[in-house]
Amino acid sequence: xxxxxxxxxxxxxxxxxxxxxxxxxxxxxxxxxxxxxxxxxxxxxxxxxxxxxxxxxxxxxxxxxxxxxxxxxxxxxxxxxxxxxxxxxx
Amino acid sequence: xxxxxxxxxxxxxxxxxxxxxxxxxxxxxxxxxxxxxxxxxxxxxxxxxxxxxxxxxxxxxxxxxxxxxxxxxxxxxxxxxxxxxxxxxxxxxxxxxxxxxxxxxxxxxxxxxxxxxxxxxxxxxxxxxxxxxxxxxxxxxxxxxxxxxxxxxxxxxxxxxxxxxxxxxxxxxxxxxxxxxxxxxxxxxxxxxxxxxxxxxxxxxxxxxxxxxxxxxxxxxxxxxxxxxxxxxxxxxxxxxxxxxxxxxxxxxxxxxxxxxxxxxxxxxxxxxxxxxxxxxxxxxxxxxxxxxxxxxxxxxxxxxxxxxxxxxxxxxxxxxxxxxxxxxxxxxxxxxxxxxxxxxxxxxxxxxxxxxxxxxxxxxxxxxxxxxxxxxxxxxxxxxxxxxxxxxxxxxxxxxxxxxxxxxxxxxxxxxxxxxxxxxxxxxxxxxxxxxxxxxxxxxxxxxxxxxxxxxxxxxxxxxxxxxxx
Numbered sequence: 001x002x003x004x005x006x007x008x009x010x011x012x013x014x015x016x017x018x019x020x021x022x023x024x025x026x027x028x029x030x031x032x033x034x035x036x037x038x039x040x041x042x043x044x045x046x047x048x049x050x051x052x053x054x055x056x057x058x059x060x061x062x063x064x065x066x067x068x069x070x071x072x073x074x075x076x077x078x079x080x081x082x083x084x085x086x087x088x089x090x
Numbered sequence: 091x092x093x094x095x096x097x098x099x100x101x102x103x104x105x106x107x108x109x110x111x112x113x114x115x116x117x118x119x120x121x122x123x124x125x126x127x128x129x130x131x132x133x134x135x136x137x138x139x140x141x142x143x144x145x146x147x148x149x150x151x152x153x154x155x156x157x158x159x160x161x162x163x164x165x166x167x168x169x170x171x172x173x174x175x176x177x178x179x180x181x182x183x184x185x186x187x188x189x190x191x192x193x194x195x196x197x198x199x200x201x202x203x204x205x206x207x208x209x210x211x212x213x214x215x216x217x218x219x220x221x222x223x224x225x226x227x228x229x230x231x232x233x234x235x236x237x238x239x240x241x242x243x244x245x246x247x248x249x250x251x252x253x254x255x256x257x258x259x260x261x262x263x264x265x266x267x268x269x270x271x272x273x274x275x276x277x278x279x280x281x282x283x284x285x286x287x288x289x290x291x292x293x294x295x296x297x298x299x300x301x302x303x304x305x306x307x308x309x310x311x312x313x314x315x316x317x318x319x320x321x322x323x324x325x326x327x328x329x330x331x332x333x334x335x336x337x338x339x340x341x342x343x344x345x346x347x348x349x350x351x352x353x354x355x356x357x358x359x360x361x362x363x364x365x366x367x368x369x370x371x372x373x374x375x376x377x378x379x380x381x382x383x384x385x386x387x388x389x390x391x392x393x394x395x396x397x398x399x400x401x402x403x404x405x406x407x408x409x410x411x412x413x414x415x416x417x418x419x420x421x422x423x424x425x426x427x428x429x430x431x432x433x434x435x436x437x438x439x440x441x442x443x444x445x446x447x448x449x450x451x452x453x454x455x456x457x458x459x460x461x462x463x464x465x466x467x468x469x470x471x472x473x474x475x476x477x478x479x480x481x482x483x484x485x486x487x488x489x490x491x492x493x494x495x496x497x498x499x500x501x502x503x504x505x506x507x508x509x510x511x512x513x514x515x516x517x518x519x520x521x522x523x524x525x526x527x528x529x530x531x532x533x534x535x536x537x538x539x540x541x542x543x544x545x546x547x548x549x550x551x552x553x554x555x556x557x558x559x560x561x
Contacts, residue, residue, distance in 0.1 A: 033442035035471035042474060043439035064478050068489075 002082040006030075006090040007049060015082040021053065022078040032077065032090070039063035039079035048073045051086030055079055104281065105219045111165035113215065113279045114158050114227065117208070119176045120278050121155035123184035124204060125377065126370070129363035129384055130301040135193045138308040138395070139248050142388050145359060147241045149385035152378055154237065157230040159374060164226065173374060179275035182287070186271055188299035194253065195264045201245045203268040209238050211279045267293035301367040303420040305360060307411045313518045314410035316510075317354040318347060320550045321414065324514035328521030334529050338536065341454035341544070346532060348447055348459055349401075350409055351550075352394025352466065357415040359387035361431045368424035369484075376483070379476040386469040393462040400458065401535065408531060410524050418509035419502050425484050429495055430502035432477030435470055437551035444470060446548045453544040 001014040004021055015024035022044060025032045035041040039055075042064055053075045055063055065076055077088075103109060128148035135141045162172055187204055190196035212231045221228055270291060276282035288294060307313070316322045319329040336343040362380040369376075398405045419427055438444055444467040451460040485491040485498075513519045 031445075033440065033445060035439045035444070035467060036475070040475040040478075041439055041471035042436065042478065043442070043471070045440075064475060 002051070003085045004082050005085075005087045007087050008090055017081065019081070020056070020078055021075075021080055021082055021086075021088075024082075025077075034078050037078045039065070039076045042076065044077040045069070045074050046077050047089040048075055049087040049089050052083040053077075053080050053086055054083050056081065099220075102218050105224065107165050110215075110219065110224060110227065111162050111167040113281070114162045114165065115167065115172070116177050116180055116278060116280050117211070117215075118155055118158040118162055118172075119180045120184065120204075120208065121151055121158060122374075122377070123181060124187075124200070125151040125155055125381060126366050127184060127188045127299075128200070129381065130188065130299070130367040131190075131193065131196050132384070132388075133305060133360045133363050133367075134196075134302050136306045136308050137193060137252055138310075139252055140193060140197065140245075141308075141356075142392055143245055143248055145363075145385050145388035147245075148363070149381050150237045150241065152381035154234045156374070156378055157234070161227050161230060177280070179280070179284070180278065183268075183271050183275055185298065186296075187268060189296040190264060190299075191260070191296075194258075195261055197245060197249065198257075198261045198265050199268050201242050202265050203272065205238050205242055207272055208278055209235060209242075211277055212238075215279065264293055267291045301364045304417040305357075305413050305420070307413055308406075310406040311409075311411040312406075314412045314521075314524075315414040315513055315516060315519045316521060317350055317410045317412040318550070319521060320552045321412070322510055322514070322519055322521070324510065325519060325521055328525065331522040331525035331529070335525060335532055338533060339454075340548075341450055341456075341539070342532060342536065344447060344450040344548070345397075345454055345456050345459055346528070347550075348451060348463060349394045349397040352390050352462065353398060353405075353409060354391070354412055354415075355387050355394070356391040356411075357413070358431060358434070359384045359391065360416050361427050362387075364420070365424040365428050372480075373483070376480055379480065383473050383476055386473065390462075390466050390469070393466065397459055397462065403531060408524065408528050410521060414509060414513070415506075418506040422502060422505065425481070426498040426502050428477065428484070429481060429498040430506070432474070432481055433499045433503070434551055435473045435477060439470055439474055441549070441551060443548070443551060446546050449546055450544065450548065453539075453542050455539045 001016055003012055004015050004024060005012045011030055013024055013028035013030055015021055019027070022032060022034055022037065033043050035043040039059060039062060045065065055065075055070075055075060056079045059079060063076055063079055065074060104113070125148055128144050128151055132141055132144040132148055135144055159172060163169060187196075187199050190199050212235055216228050216231050216235075219227060267288060270288040272278070273282065274285045274287045276284045316325070316328075319325065319332045322328065335346055362383040366377055366380045366384070395405065398409055403409070419430055444463065448460060448463045448467060451463055481495055482491060485494045510519075
């Protein structure tokens with residue numbers, strides 16, 4: 001399973017293939033800011049420092065994130081999967 | 091002669107699809123305008139019990155407009171016209187309704203004239219139409235009627251509580267004017283005889299209504315500009331007075347902070363309601379969302395009030411009910427007011443403030459406040475979606491739009507900071523008298539809860555972040 005590392009706090013946890021990063025953090029008992037869990041409130045938006053994080057393709061059109069934000073490496077962690085080991089700016 | 095089987099029922103021409111859709115469109119226009127007017131008068135009303143009823147009824151009215159609009163479109167009505175070609179007579183009447191000379195008149199006009207007339211028209215529609223052919227309308231109208239009847243009953247009861255003594259003659263005169271005006275447009279359904287509006291009536295000819303740019307609070311409360319120490323960096327004495335409460339326990343401080351903060355969220359209801367009034371030609375979903383935003387924030391304010399009352403406090407004496415957050419930017423353009431509100435709401439969620447507040451309240455084992463915060467948090471997530479969506483619509487979904495959002499927000503924050511500075515010596519800016527009265531009351535109520543080792547960092551969201559350094 002991919003390893004997710006929160007660079008600012010140094011905490012790491014594993015994330016399953018069909019598990020959003022937010023779900024994985026909760027399973028690991030790690031507090032992360034979130035609200036709607038549907039990709040609309042943007043409270044979990046985080047910059048990916050390294051690795052591949054993919055937004056849930058089924059709900060891409062429903063996510064409140066701009067193309068330029070995605071290009072700058074931001075993802076909505078409540079609606080995104082780690083596809084490789086990743087480092088997050090958190 | 092041609093041949094046919096005999097009909098089993100006589101058709102009413104007004105119940106045919108073309109006629110029905112036109113009548114329902116008039117109802118939609120009436121409800122849509124009533125919703126915006128209730129919102130604007132919610133802002134203009136200071137009396138707390140009436141204010142929150144107006145907000146709740148405003149949101150229900152948005153639901154009524156929505157189901158009517160949906161039904162109009164189902165009845166072969168051109169989509170491109172449903173939000174154009176509004177009936178000028180209905181708009182003219184509703185513009186008069188808004189011109190009431192105070193809350194008492196406004197409520198008399200809406201709850202004694204407008205809503206009863208709508209009820210009568212809906213009942214007549216349901217009686218006239220075919221219960222099977224037009225069943226989707228009948229179903230919707232029956233549910234609207236339930237709401238309207240509950241609204242009028244609730245407001246009747248509130249008026250009996252709030253208003254003492256005989257009703258001024260001017261109120262009945264206002265009702266009379268609106269009844270005459272309504273009759274002159276042939277009723278909301280337009281099926282009555284049309285005549286000239288009552289231009290010689292003593293109530294005719296008033297200037298157009300506008301939503302207030304400054305608000306006042308219920309006169310049972312002393313005037314207050316601010317409600318908690320993060321709002322006013324110049325109030326060092328108030329901050330010190332607050333710190334005594336904070337020193338009792340961070341859980342206690344959060345319980346008090348959260349209830350006072352919730353109660354004062356009324357400004358966050360007033361902003362979207364005033365924006366709905368100022369911007370009158372946006373897509374229908376814009377109004378649906380802002381109506382909900384307004385009602386949610388009124389609910390949050392009511393949550394705070396319920397907690398404060400639940401502690402048995404003399405709320406008007408102990409708790410400031412402030413107006414600076416509305417008044418400091420009340421005269422700025424609607425887009426700017428919405429930008430500032432969105433700044434606060436997004437800031438609260440992105441910093442995790444609500445989540446942390448919930449944890450502290452749970453640690454205090456305050457189930458009531460925790461439940462309120464839990465639902466508040468869910469509501470605020472919806473509001474950030476509204477802000478994100480509609481500010482893009484209003485300002486542009488591109489870099490120029492984003493730059494404009496930042497400019498508007500920064501300017502609004504600066505205006506608020508200027509307002510705070512301009513009022514730093516205003517006696518109504520000082521929170522110390524409240525917190526000094528509150529301290530012994532809170533202290534006397536303290537109770538033991540298990541120490542769960544709560545270890546969280548919490549900070550409020552403030553327009554002027556300088557103030558946070560002092561907290």
